[in-house]
Amino acid sequence: MNDLSVALAHNDQFQEVTDLCREARELAIAANGPDAPITLIISMNLSTALRETGKKDEAKELVQHVLESQRRILPPDHPSIAGTLLQCAHMCGAAGDIEGAISALEEALDIQIRSMGEGSFRVAETRLSLSSIYVHQKEFDKAEELLDLAFDSVKPTWCEHPAFERTLQEAILELQRLRNQSAKVKDWEKQFDALRCDPAESSLAE
Numbered sequence: 001m002n003d004l005s006v007a008l009a010h011n012d013q014f015q016e017v018t019d020l021c022r023e024a025r026e027l028a029i030a031a032n033g034p035d036a037p038i039t040l041i042i043s044m045n046l047s048t049a050l051r052e053t054g055k056k057d058e059a060k061e062l063v064q065h066v067l068e069s070q071r072r073i074l075p076p077d078h079p080s081i082a083g084t085l086l087q088c089a090h091m092c093g094a095a096g097d098i099e100g101a102i103s104a105l106e107e108a109l110d111i112q113i114r115s116m117g118e119g120s121f122r123v124a125e126t127r128l129s130l131s132s133i134y135v136h137q138k139e140f141d142k143a144e145e146l147l148d149l150a151f152d153s154v155k156p157t158w159c160e161h162p163a164f165e166r167t168l169q170e171a172i173l174e175l176q177r178l179r180n181q182s183a184k185v186k187d188w189e190k191q192f193d194a195l196r197c198d199p200a201e202s203s204l205a206e
Contacts, residue, residue, distance in 0.1 A: 021046035
């Protein structure tokens with residue numbers, strides 16, 4: 001049933017997903033308990049469906065329940081806790097709770113660094129998300145530090161995640177433009193050109 005709900009979600013049939021996940025969660029709780037891994041997975045799927053159908057308060061409450069369960073049963077540096085914190089950050093940001101979003105992202109980042117290492121692509125992703133909030137808050141120094149660290153971590157494996165790397169490149173260049181750092185923009189463009197995966201591409205030519 002959970003596989004079916006995921007398939008429906010890919011087709012944007014979130015009301016059907018909500019109904020299926022509610023039923024699946026009740027069955028999972030009855031069979032395995034509220035803190036069982038399968039129950040928590042279904043709960044996260046349900047929270048996503050609830051958010052997409054406008055039931056944001058219920059979705060947030062469910063994610064908080066999952067997070068509390070994970071904190072009880074998992075080691076404090078488990079990647080699953082970081083994943084749930086990222087969901088919390090997304091919900092906080094959508095609700096305008098910037099402090100809540102920053103707090104959740106910072107905790108998630110700390111867990112990811114301890115569990116996955118500085119070179120993890122996931123760590124770079126979270127740094128990019130956190131930097132975007134600081135850019136909107138006009139805290140440019142914090143944003144720049146996070147973007148520099150994100151770039152340093154993915155540079156050795158550049159071209160493995162092209163969509164993310166393109167987003168990171170755009171974020172770095174946009175930040176320097178916002179700061180009126182034209183010289184830095186040119187320096188970064190040269191770095192990106194040296195790393196480009198497709199020789200036909202060139203940030204200088206754009």
